[in-house]
Amino acid sequence: MSISRRQFLKATGGAAAGLSVAGNVPGPAQAASPPADLGRTALPFPTRPVARLAQLQVNIPLAFSYPDAASPCAVIKMGAPVPGGAGPDHDVVAYSTLCTHMGCPVAYDAKARTFKCPCHFSIFDPEKSGQMVSGQATENLPRVQLEYNASDGTFRAVGVEGLIYGRQANLL
Numbered sequence: 001m002s003i004s005r006r007q008f009l010k011a012t013g014g015a016a017a018g019l020s021v022a023g024n025v026p027g028p029a030q031a032a033s034p035p036a037d038l039g040r041t042a043l044p045f046p047t048r049p050v051a052r053l054a055q056l057q058v059n060i061p062l063a064f065s066y067p068d069a070a071s072p073c074a075v076i077k078m079g080a081p082v083p084g085g086a087g088p089d090h091d092v093v094a095y096s097t098l099c100t101h102m103g104c105p106v107a108y109d110a111k112a113r114t115f116k117c118p119c120h121f122s123i124f125d126p127e128k129s130g131q132m133v134s135g136q137a138t139e140n141l142p143r144v145q146l147e148y149n150a151s152d153g154t155f156r157a158v159g160v161e162g163l164i165y166g167r168q169a170n171l172l
Contacts, residue, residue: 045159045171050075050094050146053087053153061108063097066144066157067171071164072097073144074108074115075155082127086146086155094144094157095130096164101137103165115141130162139163142170 050064061074075094078085086092095115097106104119108126114133115124122135130141142162146155160170 045145045157047147048157050144050155050157053092053148053155056092059110059113064094064157066094067160071170072105073157075144075146076108076126078113078127080127083129084143084145086148088148088150092146092148092155093126093130094146094155095124095126096142096144096160096162098165099137100132100139100141100162100165101135106141 045067048064048066050066051062056062056075056077058077058079061076064073064075065071066073073094074097075092077087078091078093081090082093084093097115098104099106099117099119099122101117101120101122104117106115106117106122106124108114109116112123113125113127115126115130117123117135117137120136122137123133124137124141125131125133126141130143132138132140140162142160142164144157145159145161147158148155164170
């Protein structure tokens with residue numbers, strides 16, 4: 001029995017395509033357990049001491065840098081529980097002090113209880129997770145995640161929610 005060239009190519013091409021598709025279909029074990037790093041976007045942040053509870057005064061910011069020396073931040077004891085607040089009263093928060101609009105350093109206004117950008121007048125509310133209230137910025141201030149150690153009264157920075165201005169990733 002003779003086979004034409006066209007019939008040969010159809011048969012072998014179809015078989016090759018079928019095997020290719022069948023080889024890429026995951027079995028039950030593969031489908032149930034995706035790789036642990038698949039789609040990972042959170043980088044491992046360093047853990048750094050920020051302040052002691054005894055150092056903090058209500059409504060007065062304390063400067064520090066996190067996650068590196070090029071990232072100015074401020075920690076504030078607000079005096080009343082706030083979303084994301086740490087410490088025994090859940091009233092201590094920390095934020096990057098680089099405006100999310102163009103990276104100008106924001107300053108804390110104790111009277112208004114807000115962070116204000118002197119460059120383009122954006123205002124951020126530390127009592128509402130760093131929410132942008134007004135101005136040119138379109139993103140909230142990045143919030144520094146804090147952990148409180150009750151045994152020694154210290155706060156440690158453990159991560160950042162939001163992207164620090166001028167970076168593709170918060171860790172360089």
